[in-house]
Amino acid sequence: MSELRAVLATREVPTLLGTSLIGRLPTAMATLAVLLLVRGQGGSYTLAGTLAALFTAGSGVGQPFLARQVDRRGQFRVLAGSGVLSTIAFGVLIATGADHPVASAVAAAVAGLATPPLEPCLRSLWPHVVRGESVLRAAFSLDVGVQEVIFVVGPLLTVAAVDVLGDGGGVGACALFGLAGTAGFALTAASRGWQPHPVTTGPHGSPLTNPALVRVFVTAFAAAVPVGALAIVAAAFAARHGDTAITGWALAANAGGALASGLYGAVRPLRATGGHAITIAGVCLAVGYLPLALPLPVWLWLVAAAISGVSLPPLLGLAFGRVNEISPPNLVTEANAWVVTAFTVGAALGALVAGVLTDQLASRTAIAVIVLGAATITAFGSVAAGVRAREPVSGTRPAP
Known part of the structure; x- marks a missing residue:
């Protein structure tokens, strides 16, 4: 506090x-x-x-x-x-x-x-x-x-x-x-x-040439896939139950869970930092979405939607903190912008693929496939970025 x-x-x-x-x-x-x-x-x-x-x-x-x-x-x-x-x-x-x-x-x-x-x-x-x-x-x-x-x-x-x-x-x-x-x-x-911050020598550079920063961008992209797919999943779930209002309630519940988590994190900030902490947060985000694949009662599915938003603020908070920690001073704003762009692209891709699958499959099957697939992408992307973070990169200092 x-x-x-x-x-x-x-x-x-x-x-x-x-x-x-x-x-x-x-x-x-x-x-x-x-x-x-x-x-x-x-x-x-x-x-x-x-x-x-x-x-x-x-x-x-x-x-x-x-x-x-x-x-x-x-x-x-x-x-x-x-x-x-x-x-x-x-x-x-x-x-x-x-x-x-x-x-x-x-x-x-x-x-x-x-x-x-x-x-x-x-x-x-x-x-x-x-x-x-x-x-x-x-x-x-x-x-x-x-x-x-x-x-x-x-x-x-x-x-x-x-x-x-x-x-x-x-x-x-x-x-x-x-x-x-x-x-x-x-x-x-x-x-x-x-x-x-002035550039004293050499070209201005780019965050995309920094392996440690790119790993953060990859994690942000992977984390955004289920977030972007949620609107389509919620619409399909609502259609199954014949109540379009469920879509809005699901998105509001997800945002509410994220808001509560962010405020709690402000009261009790995470002590862990670094690439390993981001990986753990990414895996937790993936796990948090899994219950949405189940044919739950509406009220319980909405509770699951709220829970699915809980891990997003810690993940993004760690990601932006990591960027400010490892980015060269003359690239820090651009590096933060690439986190935003990576997340935007991941969410757009998640929504696009989810829409195609919903059109092609029965609603219950589509929901399960989308949720499981999106969660897998999030977990795999987070773990892969974490593994890379522990590997020395030629010509650079290993990310802590």
């Missing part, structure tokens, strides 16, 4: 957390907002899905690029520029909508590409804002846990905005929250005062 109090009592921590959460709301709102915009204007599900995919893919590509600019030029200019560009792109998307699919596709892609890198920027700031290893671990755990709030609140805000403002209200809310949160974050003294 003392570590959590120390984090919350640190100057600017509430502001940094609050503004970053507001600025990251579009990541939890955009898919539903685009769907409601396109369908409300008579467009097809195919167009809506394409636009949502372009936004997500754009964000996955843009985050490392923008974070690299942060490492070279500082946070304020990059956040300000990307925030304005993303807002304009959302505005264009509202104007074009279902009637101009090509223009809408470009706008959705640009909105994703220009998504301000608030998450990696915040993770890079923590070591400069709080002091002490245990306090820093509490900050990472609180950050990762509290971010689950946006995935609960985001869809509700989207629906409310559409009810009040019409078909484009959800996309407009994405623009408003994204710009307001980014501006608030970029104007904090911590963000404005963060200075890029």
Whole structure:
């Protein structure tokens, strides 16, 4: 508890957390907002899905690029520029909508590409804002846990905005929250005062050439596969029971389990660190998803959905802490962004494969195959990365 109090009592921590959460709301709102915009204007599900995919893919590509600019030029200019560009792109998307699919596709892609890198920027700031290893671990755990709030609140805000403002209200809310949160974050003294670490010799380099960092990225990718597949699994489970509301309850339960775990981790930070600890957390995440493969009663399946979210905050907290520990100072923001991108890609792949399997198999079989397959990928990826972490790499010092 003392570590959590120390984090919350640190100057600017509430502001940094609050503004970053507001600025990251579009990541939890955009898919539903685009769907409601396109369908409300008579467009097809195919167009809506394409636009949502372009936004997500754009964000996955843009985050490392923008974070690299942060490492070279500082946070304020990059956040300000990307925030304005993303807002304009959302505005264009509202104007074009279902009637101009090509223009809408470009706008959705640009909105994703220009998504301000608030998450990696915040993770890079923590070591400069709080002091002490245990306090820093509490900050990472609180950050990762509290971010689950946006995935609960985001869809509700989207629906409310559409009810009040019409078909484009959800996309407009994405623009408003994204710009307001980014501006608030970029104007904090911590963000404005963060200075890029100069490269004294040689090229700027890349986190992708660092084997120890790549192992963290692989674990994040593997851990995201069951997370991305959960929405499809929950929808299939809901269809079996003839109640579509189960899907929303399952996702909320999963997010609630992750939120509770993150808050607990902030109160009692993990003492273990390093690649071995990340491997254990990854295996625990895989095991936590296994009960979802069983034909349980609805109430018990929802409990299992909550349990499946418990191991995610410790895993991501350890991953981001590891990145800040081993990354070269001039690459730390980009390295944090690659964790985000790896997780995004893993979740997208999980959802894609889960959708295909659900279309091809009976629902009960599909659920079991998806859950078992996704958990296997998570466990295998975590263990493989942990094994590699104990092997010396030519020309580098073995990761501790």
